Amino acid sequence: MIKVIDNFLPEIFFNFFKEQILNRDFPWYHQNSKVSDNDNEEQFTHLFYSKSKKQSDKVELIKPILKQLFVKEVIKAKLNLTLKEDIIRPFEYHTDIDYTKCNTAILYINTNNGKTLFKDKGDVESIENRLVIFPSDLLHTGTTHTDKKYRIVLNINYK
Numbered sequence: 657m658i659k660v661i662d663n664f665l666p667e668i669f670f671n672f673f674k675e676q677i678l679n680r681d682f683p684w685y686h687q688n689s690k691v692s693d694n695d696n697e698e699q700f701t702h703l704f705y706s707k708s709k710k711q712s713d714k715v716e717l718i719k720p721i722l723k724q725l726f727v728k729e730v731i732k733a734k735l736n737l738t739l740k741e742d743i744i745r746p747f748e749y750h751t752d753i754d755y756t757k758c759n760t761a762i763l764y765i766n767t768n769n770g771k772t773l774f775k776d777k778g779d780v781e782s783i784e785n786r787l788v789i790f791p792s793d794l795l796h797t798g799t800t801h802t803d804k805k806y807r808i809v810l811n812i813n814y815k
Contacts, residue, residue: 657790660780664763664787669720674765676717677702677735677808683714684737691748691797704733718810725761725789731813738770738807741800749775749795758815760792765808770801772809782807 683702690697703711704718708731718733731753752760762772767784775795780788792813801807
């Protein structure tokens with residue numbers, strides 16, 4: 657049900673992808689919420705796809721990731737960047753999309769002490785170039801982190 661793959665991307669591609677999204681010219685957008693509209697959380701995001709439609713001129717950056725996942729249709733693909741906090745705490749449990757019979761993949765861009773938690777199913781640590789795949793209807797959430805300046809994940813919902 658939950659599959660974890662370490663060293664998901666070849667190192668050369670992973671490093672290129674990371675360099676591109678950490679480049680000072682890469683567009684990040686501030687959000688006043690993380691999971692629900694009134695959750696009092698903040699994050700920065702970059703939306704590649706939403707509702708199966710291209711939303712970014714940076715889509716080429718994730719094409720090799722989609723190919724390696726054997727994606728037939730991207731429903732949503734988004735980078736999430738959260739900043740360091742004083743304590744580790746979870747966000748709200750949720751599902752990313754309302755579709756059934758599709759998967760969610762989370763690619764961890766940097767190692768930090770944040771996690772992905774699965775309701776009654778355990779957790780996955782944020783390790784650079786680790787990918788976790790699970791059914792999109794599985795309740796999950798992320799946590800804050802305390803040891804690095806930021807935590808970045810690429811979240812892909814796909815068929």
